[in-house]
Amino acid sequence: MRLERLSLSNFRIYEQVELTFDDGIHVIYGDNGSGKTTILEAIHYLALTKSFRTKSDKHLILNQQNMFRIQGEFRSDAGQKLTSALAYAGSSGKQLTINGQKANRFSEYIGSVPIVLLHPADLSLSQGSPLQRRRFLDILLSQSSKLYLHHLIEYNRSLRQRNQQLQSATSRDPQLLIPWEENLIRNGVQLIEKRRETIEKLDALIKHYYGQLSDKDDSVKIIYQTNVHQKGDDDLEAVYRRLFEQKRPRERDTGTTELGPHRDDMLFLINGKPMKAYASQGEHKTLVIALKLAEFDYLQLQQMQPPILLFDDIFGELDAGRIRMMLQQLSNIGQVFVTTTSRNFFEKVQGFDAPTHYYFVENGNIAALAS
Numbered sequence: 345m346r347l348e349r350l351s352l353s354n355f356r357i358y359e360q361v362e363l364t365f366d367d368g369i370h371v372i373y374g375d376n377g378s379g380k381t382t383i384l385e386a387i388h389y390l391a392l393t394k395s396f397r398t399k400s401d402k403h404l405i406l407n408q409q410n411m412f413r414i415q416g417e418f419r420s421d422a423g424q425k426l427t428s429a430l431a432y433a434g435s436s437g438k439q440l441t442i443n444g445q446k447a448n449r450f451s452e453y454i455g456s457v458p459i460v461l462l463h464p465a466d467l468s469l470s471q472g473s474p475l476q477r478r479r480f481l482d483i484l485l486s487q488s489s490k491l492y493l494h495h496l497i498e499y500n501r502s503l504r505q506r507n508q509q510l511q512s513a514t515s516r517d518p519q520l521l522i523p524w525e526e527n528l529i530r531n532g533v534q535l536i537e538k539r540r541e542t543i544e545k546l547d548a549l550i551k552h553y554y555g556q557l558s559d560k561d562d563s564v565k566i567i568y569q570t571n572v573h574q575k576g577d578d579d580l581e582a583v584y585r586r587l588f589e590q591k592r593p594r595e596r597d598t599g600t601t602e603l604g605p606h607r608d609d610m611l612f613l614i615n616g617k618p619m620k621a622y623a624s625q626g627e628h629k630t631l632v633i634a635l636k637l638a639e640f641d642y643l644q645l646q647q648m649q650p651p652i653l654l655f656d657d658i659f660g661e662l663d664a665g666r667i668r669m670m671l672q673q674l675s676n677i678g679q680v681f682v683t684t685t686s687r688n689f690f691e692k693v694q695g696f697d698a699p700t701h702y703y704f705v706e707n708g709n710i711a712a713l714a715s
């Protein structure tokens with residue numbers, strides 16, 4: 345997928361901007377606070393209808409204004425054009441337009457513009473909270489399977505309802521909880537099975553990439569962890585239902601649903617031992633890069649075209665050599681957007697075969713440089 349044109353209006357620091365992009369690598373450089381990340385945020389917003397920095401869309405509106413709009417013109421590798429726009433106003437909420445038509449269901453659109461983001465917070469993925477790892481999986485799977493996204497939305501809705509019921513005065517009556525539990529089971533089973541299957545695929549990809557990136561002979565592994573434990577050939581739905589019955593008294597006391605894939609995790613092992621306890625910082629970084637490459641491959645295979653890659657300000661964490669190795673691993677680079685405070689940082693990342701374009705950002709103004 346390729347972003348050919350991006351227009352922003354009243355989006356964060358940008359009042360009006362119109363940019364065109366090509367194949368290859370786009371290096372967006374400028375001082376801190378000049379507006380680099382905002383460009384990647386806009387691309388991310390167009391792809392996933394969300395920012396990666398804030399849950400609150402009103403923060404994205406240029407100060408003193410009452411709405412923002414982002415529009416992107418994309419072209420798929422098969423040559424098909426897609427124009428999508430997202431507008432948000434405090435008064436009327438968020439609106440998605442696809443090829444000039446208002447679209448009501450964002451979930452039908454998500455995945456049309458596949459993207460992979462790498463930003464400094466990702467580098468703690470193997471050491472940070474389970475929430476971060478679940479988010480990684482959910483973003484990947486939401487982009488690659490509309491069915492998964494559907495089950496995820498339904499699951500989260502039922503989870504909120506059951507938690508409300510658990511906290512209400514009538515929570516002693518199991519008959520009021522069971523309908524929500526059945527919804528959770530129906531959708532949760534789908535999430536668990538899809539996550540298990542995907543982690544197996546990612547595991548094979550990570551082993552390959554980690555081997556390519558590391559000069560040592562370490563072996564890495566990802567294990568899927570869910571609290572809906574299945575023993576042997578037990579039926580997952582039956583196990584889930586039985587566990588709900590066992591947990592209900594305790595969950596009435598705590599007022600929250602503890603059972604289910606919203607508490608899932610992924611465990612990373614190095615030579616059979618948990619990375620969290622055994623790996624060096626360098627090994628964690630290599631793992632995260634391998635995971636991002638695996639994400640790229642997985643999406644590329646599902647979508648039959650390379651996703652758009654966004655690298656936000658990773659030069660503080662990763663040296664040029666690591667970034668070069670990462671780009672060299674990509675079979676098909678497609679389109680990449682990189683932000684950095686110094687053009688020199690990127691110039692050290694040579695040694696791959698892709699055109700490079702430079703954009704200079706200063707105080708909410710961005711200009712393409714003649715290459």
Ligand SMILES: Nc1ncnc2c1ncn2[C@@H]1O[C@H](COP(=O)(O)OP(=O)(O)O)[C@@H](O)[C@H]1O
Nearest residue numbers: 356357376377378379380381382403405406407
């Ligand atoms: N809603 C907003 N209205 C106006 N300015 C904003 C808004 N949100 C953020 N900014 C400003 O935009 C600037 C650029 O942010 P950012 O893109 O993160 O910069 P960079 O990545 O270049 O460091 C910051 O100085 C921030 O204060």
Ligand SMILES: [Mg+2]
Nearest residue numbers: 380381657683
């Ligand atoms: Mg930034």
